[in-house]
Amino acid sequence: MFARIIPIVIKEFLELKRDKWARFRLIVPTLVQMLLFGYAATYEVYHVSTAVLDLDHSQESRELISRFTSNGRFDVVKVAQSQREITEAIDRSDAAVALVIHAGFAELLRKGQNAPLQVIVDGTNSNTALIALGYVGTIAQGFAQDYASDLAERVQGVRGMKQIQVTLEQRPWFNEDLNGRWFFVPGLIGTLTLVIIVNLTAFAIVREREAGTLEQIMVSPIRPAEFILGKTVPFFVVGLGEVALIVAVGILWFQVPFVGNPLVLLLGSALFLLSSLALGLLISTLCLTQQQAFSMNFFLLNPFFILSGFAYPISSMPQLLQWLTYVNPLRYYLVVIRGTFLKGVGLGVLWPPLAAMAAIATVLLTTSILRFRKSLE
Amino acid sequence: MSGDRQAEPQIVAENLVKRFGSFVAVDGVSFQVGRGEVLGFLGPNGAGKSTIIRILCGLLRPSSGRALVAGIDVARDPEGVRQCIGYMSQKFSLYRDLSVEENLRFFGGIYRVPNSELPERMRFAISMAGLGGREKALVSTLAGGWQQRLALGCAVLHRPPILFLDEPTSGVEPTSRRRFWDLIHSLAADGVSVLVSTHYMDEAEYCHRAMLINQGRLIAVGSPQELKHSALGGKVLLLECESLGPTLAALAHAPGVLDCSVFGNALHVLVSDAERSLSELPAYLEQQHLRPDRLERIDASLEDVFVQLIAVDSAKQSAAA
Numbered sequence: 001m002f003a004r005i006i007p008i009v010i011k012e013f014l015e016l017k018r019d020k021w022a023r024f025r026l027i028v029p030t031l032v033q034m035l036l037f038g039y040a041a042t043y044e045v046y047h048v049s050t051a052v053l054d055l056d057h058s059q060e061s062r063e064l065i066s067r068f069t070s071n072g073r074f075d076v077v078k079v080a081q082s083q084r085e086i087t088e089a090i091d092r093s094d095a096a097v098a099l100v101i102h103a104g105f106a107e108l109l110r111k112g113q114n115a116p117l118q119v120i121v122d123g124t125n126s127n128t129a130l131i132a133l134g135y136v137g138t139i140a141q142g143f144a145q146d147y148a149s150d151l152a153e154r155v156q157g158v159r160g161m162k163q164i165q166v167t168l169e170q171r172p173w174f175n176e177d178l179n180g181r182w183f184f185v186p187g188l189i190g191t192l193t194l195v196i197i198v199n200l201t202a203f204a205i206v207r208e209r210e211a212g213t214l215e216q217i218m219v220s221p222i223r224p225a226e227f228i229l230g231k232t233v234p235f236f237v238v239g240l241g242e243v244a245l246i247v248a249v250g251i252l253w254f255q256v257p258f259v260g261n262p263l264v265l266l267l268g269s270a271l272f273l274l275s276s277l278a279l280g281l282l283i284s285t286l287c288l289t290q291q292q293a294f295s296m297n298f299f300l301l302n303p304f305f306i307l308s309g310f311a312y313p314i315s316s317m318p319q320l321l322q323w324l325t326y327v328n329p330l331r332y333y334l335v336v337i338r339g340t341f342l343k344g345v346g347l348g349v350l351w352p353p354l355a356a357m358a359a360i361a362t363v364l365l366t367t368s369i370l371r372f373r374k375s376l377e
Numbered sequence: 378m379s380g381d382r383q384a385e386p387q388i389v390a391e392n393l394v395k396r397f398g399s400f401v402a403v404d405g406v407s408f409q410v411g412r413g414e415v416l417g418f419l420g421p422n423g424a425g426k427s428t429i430i431r432i433l434c435g436l437l438r439p440s441s442g443r444a445l446v447a448g449i450d451v452a453r454d455p456e457g458v459r460q461c462i463g464y465m466s467q468k469f470s471l472y473r474d475l476s477v478e479e480n481l482r483f484f485g486g487i488y489r490v491p492n493s494e495l496p497e498r499m500r501f502a503i504s505m506a507g508l509g510g511r512e513k514a515l516v517s518t519l520a521g522g523w524q525q526r527l528a529l530g531c532a533v534l535h536r537p538p539i540l541f542l543d544e545p546t547s548g549v550e551p552t553s554r555r556r557f558w559d560l561i562h563s564l565a566a567d568g569v570s571v572l573v574s575t576h577y578m579d580e581a582e583y584c585h586r587a588m589l590i591n592q593g594r595l596i597a598v599g600s601p602q603e604l605k606h607s608a609l610g611g612k613v614l615l616l617e618c619e620s621l622g623p624t625l626a627a628l629a630h631a632p633g634v635l636d637c638s639v640f641g642n643a644l645h646v647l648v649s650d651a652e653r654s655l656s657e658l659p660a661y662l663e664q665q666h667l668r669p670d671r672l673e674r675i676d677a678s679l680e681d682v683f684v685q686l687i688a689v690d691s692a693k694q695s696a697a698a
Contacts, residue, residue: 007486011472011479018474018515212468216531219434220487221459374455376436 004222008230012204016234022200026242030192034246037188038254041311042180045131051078051095053086058106064117064143068099073135086120096122097132109147112155174342182257185250186341187310190333192246193269194276195301197239201280202293204231205372210290218374228369232277239273250341260340264347268336271357275329278364285371304330332356385412386445387539387570388433393442395428395593402428404593405442410572412538415565417584418574419683425593426574427467430543433572434464447539460488463532463540467547471528473517477508480516480531488535502530505560522553529560533569540564542573546580558583578680589683591690597682605677609685611635612651614658616644617671627665631658636685643671645681 054061068074080086089095100118108115121129175182208214250256287293308330325331332353339345388410395403403425410416418426431437435455444451447461471480481499506526546554581587582601589597597608618624628637633654636647648654651674
């Protein structure tokens with residue numbers, strides 16, 4: 001029935017074997033990106049360059065500032081003497097955060113009143129600004145609480161007129177230290193595999209079209225399904241190798257724990273690879289030149305990446321874009337990866353994303369088979 | 378001989394038309410190719426030769442007309458003819474990163490040549506291409522002539538009774554071209570019908586019959602002998618002289634002269650009556666103070682025939698337009 005798949009598979013492997021550049025492309029950029037993302041892609045904010053203007057010169061103002069300098073989140077890079085110097089520091093990006101303590105700060109505190117701490121942040125990087133502001137708030141709050149109980153003790157001579165507070169008992173599950181790397185590195189398995197596999201397969205047919213070999217294939221009795229499936233198998237094997245490489249680096253190098261069932265991850269990876277392959281092959285049947293395939297790739301991959309939940313939460317997206325994520329195989333694969341790596345959940349929980357990927361792969365593969373015509377028109 | 382071949386047509390084209398938008402690439406072409414016949418398609422680049430071959434292979438659908446290959450209507454059942462045909466496209470189409478052997482095994486595989494027969498057929502293809510001892514060489518390392526012969530070997534690996542060769546010898550050096558034509562003839566001798574296109578006019582001599590195509594239309598067909606004798610509608614005289622330009626101009630109006638063209642450093646003069654022109658032309662030229670060094674009757678080459686026919690046809694076309 002599908003006897004002609006085998007010669008296609010053999011041929012693809014031989015071509016891949018002879019193509020030194022392809023092997024390089026499969027391994028080196030993967031490792032480089034893995035390391036880049038692993039080390040550089042983090043939302044944590046440390047060492048925020050900070051400018052300080054203390055117009056109060058009081059014990060209290062110095063105490064507050066020292067809480068910032070001793071914390072590790074903020075680096076005081078400038079002690080300003082005037083408001084103008086603060087403006088300059090922010091303008092020139094010397095500082096991302098500026099703290100201004102106005103004269104009378106301590107006096108207000110001593111009277112038991114609210115004392116303002118002015119915080120200026122460079123909002124051009126809104127994410128960093130938001131996170132830095134959060135830390136500023138935490139530090140200021142801590143200072144205020146300590147000061148208040150201290151004051152109460154001194155004024156009333158009692159050990160704190162029992163202050164009422166809601167205390168948070170934070171228990172992040174699956175990633176107790178909220179380590180950002182544990183979030184990013186498993187996600188990389190999906191994004192890097194998608195990029196590599198789609199890139200590889202998008203050229204698989206179009207290259208033959210340009211070389212003239214496709215015309216020779218078309219006049220042969222081969223069936224479109226045999227040709228497309230013959231192209232699928234080798235790239236599937238290569239893709240599994242890629243996944244194994246990235247998983248190994250994630251676990252062995254970045255020490256991301258893997259608590260789930262490896263077989264569930266394997267199944268998810270297989271289904272995801274089939275969807276990615278089918279997407280690439282579909283691009284390849286639609287394009288007449290490698291140039292076209294290249295631009296189509298470029299055009300498609302970014303939306304897949306953005307609408308996956310790899311970096312940006314899907315729940316914050318507008319409804320229309322949330323719907324689009326439902327046809328994105330990467331969305332489902334990330335659920336499977338994070339579920340197996342960190343949560344250790346099994347098929348009972350993960351069957352819906354697995355089924356969704358199977359459906360996407362089937363639709364895309366069928367479409368590329370139907371799209372592939374043995375005709376030059 | 379030619380009559381026997383026509384008795385069993387393997388390829389039949391009836392009034393084939395192919396339009397690409399408003400451009401008519403093939404304009405009502407009909408012909409037949411018999412078993413074991415070598416039919417040559419000749420004509421300038423862009424005449425429509427490749428388009429006709431691609432229609433016959435089922436790669437393009439005709440806009441109208443009918444194409445039967447091995448008795449099957451190609452437009453209706455393109456898959457039905459695949460197993461019966463071998464095809465070599467204009468563009469070299471083997472896998473360059475694969476060795477000689479790997480390419481043959483690949484094509485053997487997609488045509489499902491039985492494993493029991495494959496080694497024997499591969500040996501045949503390798504010896505035919507003259508590639509004995511180079512089975513492991515990558516195709517990209519082979520010279521042009523070897524590549525072409527290997528491509529032919531791949532195209533006939535499944536022993537198709539019908540072979541389409543689209544400019545197989547373009548860009549190949551003359552000795553290799555000669556060898557290639559010998560291969561075509563040995564295949565034809567085994568009963569394979571061959572439709573081969575070329576833009577080398579001299580290669581028409583190697584065909585049983587040649588068809589001349591210009592601007593999508595068939596303008597002459599026949600054996601090389603027939604074409605040389607009758608297609609021109611006159612006899613050819615060779616004229617050598619010192620002043621080619623003025624002589625050419627003078628001859629245009631000379632009595633009995635149908636046409637005149639420069640051929641190397643001489644003129645080929647097409648006349649209706651060779652004997653009469655041989656005796657009258659010297660005197661006519663004398664009047665114009667022109668003196669030919671040599672004037673004699675020659676056999677028309679196929680190139681004469683084609684150059685003449687295409688010039689006349691193109692003139693007719695532009696006059697009509």
